[in-house]
Amino acid sequence: MKAITERTEAEKSLIQYFEQFSAKLPGNNTVKNIRKSAIARFSQLGLPHSQIEEWKYTDLRSIITHTFAPPEQEQATLDAFKLDLQLNHAINIDATRLTFVNGQFDSILSDKADLDNFDFKPINLALKEQNFSNAQKKVYTSLNNDPIGVLNTAFMSDGALLNLKSSPTKPIHIVHVTTGNRPAAVTTRNIVYFGKGVKVTLIESFITIGSQPTQVNSLTQLFIAPNAEVNHIKIQRESEASTHLSKWLVNLGAKSSYKGFQYSQGAELSRNEINVNFKGANAVADVSGITLLHGTQHCDTTMVIDHSEPGCESRELFKFILDDCSRGIFQGKIIVNSRAQKTDGKQTAQALLLSSSSDFNSKPELEIYADDVTCGHGSTCTQIDPELVFYCRSRGIPEAEARALLMESFAANALEKVVDESISETIIKEIRDWFVELTTCKEH
Amino acid sequence: MLEINNLCVSLKNNNTLIIKDLSLIVPKGEVHAIMGPNGSGKSTLAHVIAGKDGYEVTDGEIIWNGTNILNQTPEERAAFGVFLAFQYPMEVPGVAGLTFLRTAMNAIRRKNDQETLTTPQFMRLVKQKSADLHIDMEMLKRPVNVGFSGGEKKRAEILQMAMLAPSLIVLDETDSGLDIDALKIVSEGVNTLRGADRTMLVITHYQRLLDYIIPNKVHVLANGQIKGSGDKNLALKLEKSGYTAYAN
Ligand SMILES: Nc1ncnc2c1ncn2[C@@H]1O[C@H](COP(=O)(O)OP(=O)(O)O)[C@@H](O)[C@H]1O
Ligand SMILES: [Mg+2]
Numbered sequence: 076m077k078a079i080t081e082r083t084e085a086e087k088s089l090i091q092y093f094e095q096f097s098a099k100l101p102g103n104n105t106v107k108n109i110r111k112s113a114i115a116r117f118s119q120l121g122l123p124h125s126q127i128e129e130w131k132y133t134d135l136r137s138i139i140t141h142t143f144a145p146p147e148q149e150q151a152t153l154d155a156f157k158l159d160l161q162l163n164h165a166i167n168i169d170a171t172r173l174t175f176v177n178g179q180f181d182s183i184l185s186d187k188a189d190l191d192n193f194d195f196k197p198i199n200l201a202l203k204e205q206n207f208s209n210a211q212k213k214v215y216t217s218l219n220n221d222p223i224g225v226l227n228t229a230f231m232s233d234g235a236l237l238n239l240k241s242s243p244t245k246p247i248h249i250v251h252v253t254t255g256n257r258p259a260a261v262t263t264r265n266i267v268y269f270g271k272g273v274k275v276t277l278i279e280s281f282i283t284i285g286s287q288p289t290q291v292n293s294l295t296q297l298f299i300a301p302n303a304e305v306n307h308i309k310i311q312r313e314s315e316a317s318t319h320l321s322k323w324l325v326n327l328g329a330k331s332s333y334k335g336f337q338y339s340q341g342a343e344l345s346r347n348e349i350n351v352n353f354k355g356a357n358a359v360a361d362v363s364g365i366t367l368l369h370g371t372q373h374c375d376t377t378m379v380i381d382h383s384e385p386g387c388e389s390r391e392l393f394k395f396i397l398d399d400c401s402r403g404i405f406q407g408k409i410i411v412n413s414r415a416q417k418t419d420g421k422q423t424a425q426a427l428l429l430s431s432s433s434d435f436n437s438k439p440e441l442e443i444y445a446d447d448v449t450c451g452h453g454s455t456c457t458q459i460d461p462e463l464v465f466y467c468r469s470r471g472i473p474e475a476e477a478r479a480l481l482m483e484s485f486a487a488n489a490l491e492k493v494v495d496e497s498i499s500e501t502i503i504k505e506i507r508d509w510f511v512e513l514t515t516c517k518e519h
Numbered sequence: 520m521l522e523i524n525n526l527c528v529s530l531k532n533n534n535t536l537i538i539k540d541l542s543l544i545v546p547k548g549e550v551h552a553i554m555g556p557n558g559s560g561k562s563t564l565a566h567v568i569a570g571k572d573g574y575e576v577t578d579g580e581i582i583w584n585g586t587n588i589l590n591q592t593p594e595e596r597a598a599f600g601v602f603l604a605f606q607y608p609m610e611v612p613g614v615a616g617l618t619f620l621r622t623a624m625n626a627i628r629r630k631n632d633q634e635t636l637t638t639p640q641f642m643r644l645v646k647q648k649s650a651d652l653h654i655d656m657e658m659l660k661r662p663v664n665v666g667f668s669g670g671e672k673k674r675a676e677i678l679q680m681a682m683l684a685p686s687l688i689v690l691d692e693t694d695s696g697l698d699i700d701a702l703k704i705v706s707e708g709v710n711t712l713r714g715a716d717r718t719m720l721v722i723t724h725y726q727r728l729l730d731y732i733i734p735n736k737v738h739v740l741a742n743g744q745i746k747g748s749g750d751k752n753l754a755l756k757l758e759k760s761g762y763t764a765y766a767n
Contacts, residue, residue, distance in 0.1 A: 461572065466609040469569045470619075470679060471597035471627035480614060480622065484662075487613025 086121050088142045090114060092260075093229055096145050100232060101199040105207045109215050113228035120222040132404040132436050133346055133375040135223075139318070143290055145230060146177040146259035153254055153284065158184055161252065161282045164504040165310055168497050170248035170278060177254055178232040178261040189245065194238035198264055201236045214266060214296060223320050223346075227294040230262035234293075237267040239275055246276035246306075246495065251293060255285030255314065265295040269303040271328075276306040276495055281321075281341070283314040290318045291342075301328040301355055306336075308498055312505070313341035315370065322348040329355025329384070336493050337364035338502050339374055340509055349378045353387040353415070363392040363492040365502070367509050368401035368433075369516075375404040378422075382415040382448075391422035394489045396482055397433035398513060408440040411448050418448040426456045427485045429513075457485075479510040521545040521687060521718050526579035528560075528567050528743075536577070537563045539743040545736075550719040552729055554754060555740035556762040561722045562606055564740070565691040568720075569603035570596050583687055597623075598630035602685030606692040606722075608664050608672040616659035616675065620645060620682055627683060648681045652708050669696030677708040688712065688719040694728035706731030726758040741765035 082090075093114045102110060123129070124136035153176050159166045173195065174184035180197035218224030235249050253261050269275055277297075283289060291313065299305050313319055319342035327333055337347055351360045366374050380389045395403035405424035426435035439452035459481050467477035486506060493499040521544070528538035537560045545551045555561050567574055568581060570593035580587045588596050611619060625635040636644070649656060652674050664672050673693055680688060690709065694702055709732050713719070721732055729737070729751060737753040739746045739762070746765040747753070 463609050463611060465569075465571050465593060466605070466611070467619075467623075468593035469571075469597055469603055470623035470683065471594050471630065472623055473594045473626060474592070476622070476626065477594075480619075481611070484611055484613035487662075 082118070082121060083136060085139045085142045086118075089226065090118050092142065092144050097229075100145075100230065102202040103205055103207060105212065106202045106215070109212065110229050112216070113225040116219055116225045117222055117229060120220075120225065123222050129377055129406065131406070131438070132402075133344075133373070135346075138344060141258075141288070143258040143260040143288070145232060146257075146261060152256065153181070153184065153252065155184060157284060158250070158252060161284050162250065162280065163312070163508075164501040165248075165280055168246065168248060168278065168501055170246040170276075171243065172248045172250055173235050174250045174252065175233055175235075175263055176252050177259065178263050180233050184250075193243050194240065196236045198234040198236045198266065199232060218294075221322075223292060224294060224322060227262055227264060227292050227322075230260070230292070231264040231294075232262055234264040235267070236265075238270075239268065239273050240270040242274045246278055246498075248278040248280065250280045250282070251291070253283045253289045253291065253313070253317070255283050255287035255289055255316070258288045260290040260292070262292045263294070265293075267295070267297050269297065269299045269305055271300040272302040273300075274304045276308070276498075278498065279307075279309045281309070281311045281313050281319065283317055283341070286314055286316050288316040288318075289313070291320065293319075293321045294324070295322070296324045296326075297333075298326050299328055299331045299333060302330050303328065304332045306334045306494060308335075308493065308495075309337045309339075309347075310502065310505070311337070311339045311341050311345065315341070315343050315372070317342040319345040321346070323350065325349070325351045325360070326354050327351065327358040327360060327387075329357060331355070331358045333358070333360045333362075334492065334494065335360070335362040337366075337376070338505065339364065339366040339376075340368070340505065342374075343372055345372075345374045347374070347376045349376070350381070351379070351389065352381045353384045356384045357386040358384070359388045361390040361492060363390075363489045364394070365486050365489050365506070366393070366395045366403055367506065368395070368403060369398040369513065370401060371399070372401045373404075374402070375406070377404075377406040379408045379410065380420060380422075381410045381412075382418045382420060383412040385415050386417045387415065388419040389421070391424075392489050392492065393424045394486050395424070395426040395435055396429065396485065397426055397435060398429040400430070400432045402434045402436070404436045405454070406438045406440070407452065408442065409450055409452070411441075411443040411445050411450065413444040416445050416447045418445060418450065420448070420450040422452045424454045425485070427482065428456060428458050475514040479507065479514070482510060483507070520547050520584070521720070522582040524580050524582070526564075526567070526581065527577045528563055529575050529577055531573055531575050537743050538567070541579070541743065541745055543738065543745060545718050545720060547718055548715040549735040550713065550721060550732060552721045552723060552734040552737045552754060553740050554723055554726070554737060554757055556765075557724065559741045560743040561740055562691055565603055565606075565689045565720075565722055568689055569593055569601060594626065594630070597683070597685070598627045600686035602680050602683060602688050604673075604676040604680055604688070604690045604693050606695065608676050610665045610667075611663035612665050614663055616661060616663050617645065619663045620659070620679060623679070624682060645682060649678055651711065652678050652681070653704050654678055670698065670701035673697055673705055674701065674708070677705050681708060681712065684712075686717055688717060689722065690719065691722045692724060693721075694723055694725060702728065703731060726754040729754045739765055
């Protein structure tokens with residue numbers, strides 16, 4: 076990659092914020108050094124820009140003109156009532172809640188009683204522990220070529236460290252809430268180890284209270300041991316003053332199964348990276364998502380599925396519903412290593428354009444070095460079929476309801492991927508709320 | 520009573536008339552058949568009655584129960600009792616048949632200030648009606664019409680009709696694509712709905728359907744106009760002689 080010598084104001088201020096705040100960021104000396112090398116790496120890389128293939132459609136270097144300091148460690152102004160209100164339908168998910176407010180673990184807003192049942196530690200405490208093994212070190216330093224990843228390492232303030240040796244009785248729900256009392260950059264890191272054969276549902280919600288601009292950088296690393304079954308769901312409903320950069324790094328052991336799902340409707344700009352790495356044979360990954368955008372929202376979902384072991388199966392199904400001048404992007408890369416014979420990979424991205432000004436870009440990429448594989452991709456861009464609208468209306472269904480029904484119909488097979496009923500109910504209610512809001516906006 | 524007066528219809532953005540000064544009266548409780556060659560405007564007439572977009576009514580009126588329905592939206596017409604059984608029923612992926620039916624029924628009931636049905640009430644009704652039409656309940660759990668055979672689609676249309684219990688029914692070539700057994704089942708379903716309060720317009724290309732749904736009157740539609748009317752024997756005559764006599 077060509078080195079860029081001229082730094083933008085935003086890049087300079089990020090580096091300056093690090094100098095200003097690094098002393099307050101949690102961590103032992105090892106961590107402090109990791110952070111230092113991370114910001115040094117960032118100053119080499121700079122913000123990603125459209126000349127980098129993976130960032131072709133999301134030129135952060137030109138989009139991000141303002142940066143914000145990490146939030147002050149203020150006394151939390153958030154109470155359980157406000158939080159529940161903002162969680163909206165997600166309060167109906169029966170789960171053990173781990174709440175992070177402005178990037179800090181909030182034990183009062185978390186389900187402490189359940190916590191004794193499994194090994195949980197806020198990452199800010201883990202980072203301060205003195206005996207840091209090389210393996211632990213590696214977890215934090217493995218992202219050296221990813222500018223957003225190194226920023227995360229430099230600035231991470233907290234997150235969930237979970238070590239699940241047995242199956243918890245309930246899903247675990249990590250809630251990231253930004254209160255937005257002032258503009259802030261919130262950086263969190265979650266690291267979850269799933270033991271052999273455990274069955275776990277992990278939910279991540281991202282919400283904001285208040286309308287101040289926020290920049291969220293969230294990185295979740297999953298280490299899934301052989302035969303484990305993991306459901307991983309993300310619900311992103313941040314305010315439209317938010318920039319949301321998220322990355323999932325999923326490592327799959329042999330014969331494990333991973334079902335990932337991302338529901339994305341918030342943030343003015345969002346980038347969802349999902350990297351799935353098969354570390355053992357005969358594992359299955361099924362990743363899907365629904366993105367709803369309006370106004371000038373921009374959402375970029377970029378995936379890399381790395382088949383480095385034989386006999387693994389990967390499925391991706393992403394749906395975008397795009398209104399007004401919004402823009403949806405799906406980049407999906409499937410890499411099949413030469414020893415990954417009998418790989419079976421399929422990806423599908425579909426967009427439903429509700430307005431002629433909305434835009435969808437889909438870029439599939441197959442890099443196949445093995446011969447005995449089945450790989451495929453497909454991408455479509457459609458509009459609501461007026462004939463179908465008429466069919467519904469001729470049965471008495473009012474136009475707005477008919478359109479909502481058809482949007483739901485478009486999203487249906489992605490939503491079906493969410494196996495937990497209380498979670499899929501939550502998401503369908505969010506989707507319906509979004510449709511209602513859309514039509515009431517249009518009527519006024 | 521359905522009263523169509525001097526109806527003229529063209530496509531939007533195209534001045535050529537498809538329906539030309541068509542007038543027709545169907546008294547309440549009667550079943551009238553409209554027969555005609557392909558391209559004569561049968562589906563266009565059906566669509567305009569149901570309120571489909573894409574057509575321009577340049578003249579005339581369609582009066583149903585004393586109201587000119589031409590200014591009503593399709594959903595208003597449905598709530599007002601109008602039902603069109605489509606020549607080509609649409610597939611609605613991702614929406615279960617039961618959900619679709621219930622959404623439609625409740626929308627109509629709300630519009631007419633009736634209470635919406637509870638789940639048990641709805642299920643009881645749908646079980647009974649689908650049994651009458653030899654429709655497996657499992658089929659209704661699947662997305663509307665997706666993967667259905669031609670005959671299954673037509674039976675599903677008649678089920679929607681039986682559930683919504685409309686007062687003005689337009690059947691657009693409901694017999695096309697049906698084998699004789701399916702034709703009998705569908706006809707039985709239609710006949711069950713016949714009554715003093717229901718008015719039906721049965722559009723067909725072939726006489727065969729009219730052996731099972733016996734019309735009070737038969738009209739010949741050719742080139743966008745009613746070219747002749749008679750009793751059910753007219754259909755038999757047409758079957759023998761074809762439509763050539765009505766060309767232009
Ligand atoms: N959407 C359309 N676009 C172009 N031509 C149409 C359209 N709908 C109907 N027509 C024309 O109008 C005439 C009548 O069509 P239609 O009502 O479908 O006839 P029928 O149902 O009797 O076979 C035909 O000549 C047909 O080609
Ligand atoms: Mg026709």
